Amino acid sequence: MGIFALLGAVLAYFTKRTGWKLVIGFAAIGGIIELLIVSSLGITAFASIAMIDLLRFGTYALFMIVGAVIFSVFWVATAGMDAKAVANQIQSTGMQIPGYRRDVRIIERVLNRYIPGLAILGGAAVGFLAAYADFTGALGTGTGILLATLIIYNLYEELAMQHMEDMHPAVRKLLGK
Numbered sequence: 203m204g205i206f207a208l209l210g211a212v213l214a215y216f217t218k219r220t221g222w223k224l225v226i227g228f229a230a231i232g233g234i235i236e237l238l239i240v241s242s243l244g245i246t247a248f249a250s251i252a253m254i255d256l257l258r259f260g261t262y263a264l265f266m267i268v269g270a271v272i273f274s275v276f277w278v279a280t281a282g283m284d285a286k287a288v289a290n291q292i293q294s295t296g297m298q299i300p301g302y303r304r305d306v307r308i309i310e311r312v313l314n315r316y317i318p319g320l321a322i323l324g325g326a327a328v329g330f331l332a333a334y335a336d337f338t339g340a341l342g343t344g345t346g347i348l349l350a351t352l353i354i355y356n357l358y359e360e361l362a363m364q365h366m367e368d369m370h371p372a373v374r375k376l377l378g379k
Contacts, residue, residue, distance in 0.1 A: 259337050266336075267329035274325030278317065285313035 278284055289310040298304045299312055332348055 259333070262337065263330060263333035266333040267326050270329030270332065271322050271325035274321045274328070275318070278321040283317070285310045285317050288313055288317065 286306075289306050292298070292309055293304070293306050299309055302308050302312060328348065
């Protein structure tokens with residue numbers, strides 16, 4: 203597919219035509235040709251995976267995604283990241299949403315459109331990432347990778363807050379404080 207896209211870019215350069223249409227067209231043709239060749243030879247990625255493994259992955263991914271979504275919804279509700287707490291934070295800093303009155307109830311109603319959906323979407327993405335990493339045999343497990351990342355990031359934040367005064371001004375600027 204990449205070779206066909208490159209061919210389209212070279213053809214677009216020499217014919218002085220708009221390049222993106224030719225590049226995308228040739229990439230699509232390359233994808234179709236690759237699909238036809240691979241399927242005619244019987245070499246597909248799913249041919250080597252047993253159906254029980256796909257079923258196992260689907261069940262495991264569903265369990266991880268649902269668990270992560272439930273956890274993220276509870277986390278948002280209990281950690282002070284729900285719409286009411288964020289609206290109070292926005293109001294206390296003197297900020298407002300342009301086009302709306304400076305009322306906590308109005309800000310909360312606007313935030314209620316976004317925060318629950320983003321919590322669910324974020325939890326689903328984290329659950330899928332963890333399940334995919336577990337299934338593909340990534341370095342460590344998916345959950346372990348996520349935990350290690352969060353622990354390292356929290357350690358970084360803690361060190362940055364404790365030693366902000368002691369840092370050189372260039373390092374302080376690099377850390378964004």
